Amino acid sequence: MKHQNIHFSFLTRTVSYLSLTCATTLALVTGINSEVKAAVIEFDADTYAYSNPNTCTPQLADGNKCFVEDGFNVEAFSGRETGGDPGHFHEGGHFHASNSYEAQHFSGVDRLLGIYLTPVNGGSFSLESLYYQLRDNTRAIAGYSTDDTKILISTTFDPTQPVLGQFWEYSVGNELGLPFQKLELTEFNNITQVYIASSGDVNFDNIMVNEIPEENTPNSVPEPGTLVGLLALGSMGFCFRKKESQR
Numbered sequence: 451m452k453h454q455n456i457h458f459s460f461l462t463r464t465v466s467y468l469s470l471t472c473a474t475t476l477a478l479v480t481g482i483n484s485e486v487k488a489a490v491i492e493f494d495a496d497t498y499a500y501s502n503p504n505t506c507t508p509q510l511a512d513g514n515k516c517f518v519e520d521g522f523n524v525e526a527f528s529g530r531e532t533g534g535d536p537g538h539f540h541e542g543g544h545f546h547a548s549n550s551y552e553a554q555h556f557s558g559v560d561r562l563l564g565i566y567l568t569p570v571n572g573g574s575f576s577l578e579s580l581y582y583q584l585r586d587n588t589r590a591i592a593g594y595s596t597d598d599t600k601i602l603i604s605t606t607f608d609p610t611q612p613v614l615g616q617f618w619e620y621s622v623g624n625e626l627g628l629p630f631q632k633l634e635l636t637e638f639n640n641i642t643q644v645y646i647a648s649s650g651d652v653n654f655d656n657i658m659v660n661e662i663p664e665e666n667t668p669n670s671v672p673e674p675g676t677l678v679g680l681l682a683l684g685s686m687g688f689c690f691r692k693k694e695s696q697r
């Protein structure tokens with residue numbers, strides 16, 4: 451009878467320790483695979499068209515319009531007198547979303563108007579893709595041509611320096627009347643901010659970004675060694691219990 455009790459007790463403990471080990475492993479695996487949160491900035495006309503709501507605090511200049519969508523601050527910026535000492539972010543940058551896309555536009559050869567994105571929680575993200583459409587092919591900022599308008603994207607922008615040379619450039623060409631097209635991006639991973647503009651007049655929509663969760667940053671992901679160590683610790687506990695139950 452006593453033998454049976456020991457046997458039963460060993461079985462219970464085996465199950466409970468196996469469960470513990472499994473739970474630990476599951477928690478670790480879950481932590482490593484924490485889901486990346488996708489966000490799409492859609493410039494919905496009902497929300498942003500005429501009211502230009504201010505739902506976040508602008509970071510580049512007072513009075514810039516700024517809204518929050520899917521966990522991101524979306525701020526309109528207006529660089530003026532670019533390429534020289536007076537260059538600055540001007541107050542009052544705003545959106546042009548009456549058609550449910552942002553109708554980014556040319557404003558002067560030494561100006562740059564566009565969109566500035568940052569995560570609300572201050573973490574990092576990746577810029578995955580966006581949709582664009584050339585709206586006008588008659589105007590271009592300094593350093594660029596109307597023959598081939600460029601989408602301009604960068605994680606930094608200094609208005610006192612020329613725009614040319616500060617941005618990644620993506621050719622749009624000069625053909626008008628084309629539908630929106632998707633631009634896939636691979637250059638902007640693990641970034642904390644991004645400027646999106648163009649050398650002329652380009653419509654932007656469905657800017658897709660992936661927010662990288664805090665627990666997914668390199669420092670907090672357990673090293674493979676740690677993982678092995680934790681599993682070994684669980685096994686040791688299991689073996690110790692096994693010996694104890696055999697006494």
Ligand SMILES: [Ca+2]
Pocket residue numbers: 489490491492519520
């Ligand atoms: Ca959205």
Ligand SMILES: [Ca+2]
Pocket residue numbers: 492493494550551655656
């Ligand atoms: Ca839209």
